[in-house]
Amino acid sequence: MEDKDKKIESLHLKLMPYLEKYGILLLLVIMILVMHILQPDVFLSWRNVTNVFKQISWQSMLALGVFMVIVTAGIDLSVGSIMMLSLMILAVVAKAGAPWYIVVITPLIAGFLCGLFNGLGITLLRMPHPFIMTLGTLYIFRGTGNLISGGTPISGFTDEVRYLGHGRIDLQWLGLEKSQYLPVSLVLIAIVYIIFWIFLNHSKTGKWIYAIGGNPNAARASGINVNKILVIVYSLCGFLSGIGALILAGRTDSGYPNAGLQSELDAIAACIIGGASFFGGRGTVLGVFAGVMIMGILRNGLNLMDVSSFWQQVLIGSIIVLAVYIDVLRRDLGTRK
């Protein structure tokens, strides 16, 4: 009897690290299988898969930015507004006739500066919680975006500006058909996620971001300049929102007042589904990617099945609660003695 218990326990100990790391991918695979069974002809078709990636492209940038912030035990509610403001600045600059390379760079700079503003506000003004600062800038940035654009959509960008969101990489040289192309936005997601994976896991600054989330006092006692790291994190989050704006500009060919409305909540949801903890110090880049994918596939699959968007809201909300509950259960098992 005791032997059996011991065996189960050691099995737990062996499995736990893998479950913690890859459990969320398992959920993703299960979802893909279920969707495939429900929609065998459409769901895994080239067209639909690329569609999913195009749909999640800009959300994946916001989610990655918010994820870094959440790792420090912070929150950024302003990413949707940063993206909207960056998009509006891009649109205004494009309409003013600036060359494409200037237009392409403006949202990145604008996003970075918005993030810097958040970071400096949180640290210099000694805000009791980043929630407050970024709740404020959620309004400030969107308001500013409407002020500079007059609250009306601005449409029509050149192909160079639209390349990241709209571009296609032809794969006919591989013997594939013309309709079987690779969206540029998918390649961009891969590159950005790999860079940030390396940054968070293999650089000193990345390690310090996790340390701050784990115990800010430990980080401080180790001589880490916590405020400086926080400013970097919020700035990078803004920068990623700027990339999101550039992708969205390509996808919609327009700067519009409702861009990214409530997308901060989608970004947070993707992080939480992907295993990040609000208490900080926990979560992986791979998990965030899985979180973004799960939300994207859910929306896509439900659309394919003609489920009303109201039901989609109910389901996404339920998945958030369920994902975190599974996490709680898993932790209980993991700490079993």
Place this chain on the structure above:
Amino acid sequence: MSSTINPLLEAKGITKYFGTITALENVNLKVHAGECLGVVGDNGAGKSTLMKVLSGLYKPSAGSLFFQGKEEILESPRDSQNLGLEMVYQDLALAGNLPIGENIFLGREPTKNLGFIKLLDFNKIKELTNAHLDKLKINVKSADQKVEELSGGQRQAVAIARSTAFNAKVVIMDEPTAALAIKEVGKVLDLINSLKKTGVGVIVISHRMDDIFTVCDRVMALFQGTNFAEANLSNTSRDEVIGWIMGKK
């Protein structure tokens, strides 16, 4: 005996105000190589404030610090670490979500160059961690274990290992046994004794007379932010030291 040579660390006339509150007034302290100084005092006597001044976390309002005979001004914990002055905090100051090795090297991680970017050298961290833990005879399952999975005593051991990983000359420990199970206290005290043998100066702040009388060579008492009494361990008794804590001589 050791008082004839220069102390490793000496604090002279340390005064610290927080607004209108005087936390420390004209406090002196010294510790020699291979010596353990016990600092005792009631809650609010100024022990923790003094240690934070020594570790560079607080800047003193007045007074000066001498390290190996040379006056030093500490702007941050990094400055004191660079001198070889390390602090083990009561709350341990470890990041539970990180593995043992990464905690030991937090803020001072070894890196390797990959072209123009610097990446963390995880193999080296592991190698150095194992060697260092072996040297201190600290037993853990693996250097990759997360600190939050360790017992209180193991955490304390990691905190001490962390403080000594970079050729520390003076290690300051704030209540090193306060949060430990009884069977773990002995191991931590053994660790302190082996540190002394390597020539490290140790300052131990503790409420526990057992700790003080097991590892310390000298004891000093703070009372209401001032030096109250000091003696070699051989010249005093538990009852006398307890009296000092309560302000009686």
